[in-house]
Amino acid sequence: MGCMDLRQWIELLEREGEVRRITAQVDWDREIGTISRKVLEREGPALLFENIKDYGNARGRKVFSGGIGTRKRLALALGFPKDATNAEIVQYVMKKNQEQIPPVLVPTGPVKENIVLGDAVDLLEFPVPKWHYLEGGRYINTYACIVTRDPDTRVQNVGIYRGMVGKKNSIPTLLIKGGQHWGQHFAKYADRGEKMPVACVIGWDPIMGFLAGSPLPAGVCEFDVLGAYRDAAVPVVKCETVDLEVPASAEMVIEGFIDPDPASYETEGPFAEFTGYVSDLPTPRPTIAVTCVTHRDDPILRGTQEGNMPGSYSENAVISSAQRAGIAWNILRSNGVPGVLDVYADPVTCGINIYIKIKKQFQGHAKQVANALWGNSAGQGRYKHVFVFEHDIDVTNYQQMDWAIAYRVNAGHGGITIFPETFGHALDPSTPLEERNVEQLGSGTWNRVLVDATRSWKFQRRPEWNNERFPPTVEPSAADEQLVIDRWAEYGLD
Numbered sequence: 001m002g003c004m005d006l007r008q009w010i011e012l013l014e015r016e017g018e019v020r021r022i023t024a025q026v027d028w029d030r031e032i033g034t035i036s037r038k039v040l041e042r043e044g045p046a047l048l049f050e051n052i053k054d055y056g057n058a059r060g061r062k063v064f065s066g067g068i069g070t071r072k073r074l075a076l077a078l079g080f081p082k083d084a085t086n087a088e089i090v091q092y093v094m095k096k097n098q099e100q101i102p103p104v105l106v107p108t109g110p111v112k113e114n115i116v117l118g119d120a121v122d123l124l125e126f127p128v129p130k131w132h133y134l135e136g137g138r139y140i141n142t143y144a145c146i147v148t149r150d151p152d153t154r155v156q157n158v159g160i161y162r163g164m165v166g167k168k169n170s171i172p173t174l175l176i177k178g179g180q181h182w183g184q185h186f187a188k189y190a191d192r193g194e195k196m197p198v199a200c201v202i203g204w205d206p207i208m209g210f211l212a213g214s215p216l217p218a219g220v221c222e223f224d225v226l227g228a229y230r231d232a233a234v235p236v237v238k239c240e241t242v243d244l245e246v247p248a249s250a251e252m253v254i255e256g257f258i259d260p261d262p263a264s265y266e267t268e269g270p271f272a273e274f275t276g277y278v279s280d281l282p283t284p285r286p287t288i289a290v291t292c293v294t295h296r297d298d299p300i301l302r303g304t305q306e307g308n309m310p311g312s313y314s315e316n317a318v319i320s321s322a323q324r325a326g327i328a329w330n331i332l333r334s335n336g337v338p339g340v341l342d343v344y345a346d347p348v349t350c351g352i353n354i355y356i357k358i359k360k361q362f363q364g365h366a367k368q369v370a371n372a373l374w375g376n377s378a379g380q381g382r383y384k385h386v387f388v389f390e391h392d393i394d395v396t397n398y399q400q401m402d403w404a405i406a407y408r409v410n411a412g413h414g415g416i417t418i419f420p421e422t423f424g425h426a427l428d429p430s431t432p433l434e435e436r437n438v439e440q441l442g443s444g445t446w447n448r449v450l451v452d453a454t455r456s457w458k459f460q461r462r463p464e465w466n467n468e469r470f471p472p473t474v475e476p477s478a479a480d481e482q483l484v485i486d487r488w489a490e491y492g493l494d
């Protein structure tokens with residue numbers, strides 16, 4: 001379908017009745033965030049705020065949020081009809097994540113309509129929301145796709161990482177050195193004693209965030225994969241002050257450098273995070289010193305309400321439920337794990353819990369599933385709890401899974417395995433703060449759990465049980481059931 005910029009995406013959503021323009025005046029200070037939360041609770045439309053207090057005549061006047069806030073809108077972004085099934089989307093993601101079309105460099109584009117350099121930069125000329133009352137500041141990077149370059153290979157990476165307005169031209173960030181790709185780049189620049197160039201791309205094709213917010217393998221540039229999703233090369237332009245390339249029709253690009261010297265760190269956090277908790281403390285963190293902002297005329301600041309709770313989940317959740325399931329399934333496939341029939345990540349945990357359905361082929365099968373997921377870098381911040389079920393259990397159905405956990409898991413006989421002190425997410429509130437100090441440890445720490453809810457093969461087959469290892473269920477025999485169905489009307493039960 002070709003790449004689309006944010007304005008074309010909003011037009012498409014408008015045609016589908018999936019976006020509301022809010023023309024009533026709203027406050028950037030918590031009101032935009034709270035409206036977004038209430039709309040998420042209703043699985044409501046994407047929101048374009050056009051009249052923001054204090055910003056009537058500012059450089060930036062609009063905020064757009066919720067573009068992929070529901071599974072229907074994710075389907076539209078991917079070019080599917082709104083009612084595409086989970087399986088259709090996950091299978092498509094598994095295929096497309098592995099294809100690439102490199103970007104094409106173009107001389108200029110709408111993102112260069114305005115160029116603000118050096119001291120003239122003031123990030124608060126844009127209507128940056130304070131999304132939640134407990135947050136440490138105004139978060140400009142909630143859906144910004146941050147471009148960095150591996151200094152050894154020169155391959156670019158694009159990832160979504162949060163960032164708060166610090167000074168008028170600085171963005172302290174949560175930068176996790178030990179797993180995420182910009183963290184790996186940062187460690188390399190630090191070893192060379194160099195600052196890391198970054199470009200924060202705000203507002204473009206909806207697939208950009210879908211890919212940037214997901215762990216594609218190291219060395220794969222998300223713009224190349226985006227080209228494959230759209231079957232068209234991404235048109236990119238060179239940045240003004242950093243050696244990076246960014247989409248030519250993005251709404252805004254914030255350029256700058258991150259200095260590895262802790263003396264340059266500014267205080268960041270807390271943030272109302274994807275876990276559903278405001279889960280860390282204000283901490284001095286690596287900081288983008290902004291050197292330039294380029295933007296379109298009348299730029300739209302793309303942002304998102306990030307936290308997830310039952311009945312109220314975010315764009316990250318919708319993205320993760322498709323991507324984290326697809327990525328897990330690809331990991332299992334490439335590691336040769338046999339018999340995988342389905343993989344499900346419920347939006348509410350963004351893939352922290354993952355449910356796998358297999359056709360069991362040997363006693364340690366579930367452990368092979370967990371080993372593969374826990375050994376892959378994509379599992380660093382996800383797949384903390386792995387649940388494995390057999391082919392007769394629907395892994396999107398909690399009642400079926402609960403029943404299997406109740407009667408197929410025997411914790412004393414290998415049904416539950418704990419893999420202690422592995423790498424893990426830094427924002428999980430169940431990990432004590434000192435075990436998720438990324439400055440000291442490089443990443444968070446997790447005690448991971450496998451729940452093997454498959455029937456054990458340690459039991460002997462028994463003739464009384466139709467030669468199976470497990471007893472029969474209480475379901476009537478097929479013949480008995482047919483007889484009753486045939487006579488149903490006679491019983492007066494219709």
Ligand SMILES: Cc1cc2nc3c(=O)[nH]c(=O)nc-3n(C[C@H](O)[C@H](O)[C@H](O)COP(=O)(O)O)c2cc1C
Pocket residue numbers: 142143157158159160161162163174176179180181182209212213214215216304306315316319320381
């Ligand atoms: C909407 C959205 C917001 C996200 N926000 C953050 C964030 O603030 N900090 C973070 O570390 N990861 C965040 N993530 C997850 C990362 O983007 C994800 O781990 C991704 O794999 C990072 O890119 P990388 O694998 O190239 O490092 C977010 C994901 C999405 C979809």
